[in-house]
Amino acid sequence: MRIGLIDVDGHNFPNLALMRISAYHKSKGDTVEWWWSDLEHYDIVYMSKVFSDAYSPDVPEPLNADKVIKGGTGYAISLGNDGREYFDKENHADLPTEIERCFPDYSIYPQYEFAVSMTSRGCPRQCSFCHVAAKEGCRSVKVADVSDFWNGQKEIKVLDPNLTACRDKRDLMAQYRETGAWIDFTQGLDIRLLNDADIEDINRMKLKEVHFAWDNPKEDLTERFDNYAKLGKKNSKGRLATVYLLTGFNSTMEENLWRIYTLRDLGYHPYVMIYDKPNASKELRRLQGWVNNPKLFAVCKRFEDVDSTKRQNASRT
Secondary structure: OEEEEEEOOOOOOOOHHHHHHHHHHHHOOOEEEEOOOOOOOEEEEEEEOOOOOOOOOOOOOOOOEEEEEEEOHHHHEEEOOOOOEEEOHHHOOOOOHHHHOOOOOHHHOOOOOOEEEOOEEOOOOOOOOOOHHHHHOOOOEEOOOHHHOOOOOOEEEEOOOOHHHOOOHHHHHHHHHHOOOEEEEEEEEOOOOOOHHHHHHHHOOEEEEEEEEOOOOOOOOHHHHHHHHHHOOOOOOOOOOEEEEEEOOOOOHHHHHHHHHHHHHHOOEEEEEEOOHHHOOHHHHHHHHHHOOHHHHHHOOOHHHHHHHHHHHHHHO
């Protein structure tokens, strides 16, 4: 058969589902390629989408395929009457077991030299802005070993949604450490559950990057972050960690700035995430543009001084 693949989100990051689908069909002797036009006939075209339409608009279905299969979280996210996104489990289908178990075909993304890994799924937090619990369950459960994703790459990007909550985290942390690869915890370790053994495991890794999250401003996590600042090692960039900050959901600007200033004073690199960014206020966009611009954030210490700092920098150039 001739198989076509469409990465609806673009090719900005490897799509794990498509890599597994490619590996499965190649093992069957099928031809697998990126779908590129309606001039060629395909037996099956797979369309995969991770993000909602607000961030990753859908594309038209191919007209030259006997069968089109759509999948991914993005196709199961709907907009409620309150303007918030919801995960509709009835519109989501997991990959068949025989495909889910395939080692990813990294060759379809030759531009990326790292491995991607998702060794646990699920999260007990059930945050109302997040789809993980609805999609994967309210427990963090080990679903694979690191060797199911890694075959010698120098870097591994860990996609587990809440590895810190997994009861098998000691085993998984050891597996990541023993690869000798650079480890990037991309999704945010849960600092509320991080214990000294976790920190010791992280300190023994080749740490490319570690991410945390401080989503709820009503929850004061200062002591937690202060503890990691004292015990944790710095990453490959010589800084403690990056901390995702959710804004535009349940926080005031004062609460946003309190978290930002607190983390900066402790030595962290805050990173502003905006909920429903297409409809965000100009002030929130300015806040994100300040914090997420390392050079501007380094020279401008207070949000209210952003515009004057920009004008001063412009006058020098």
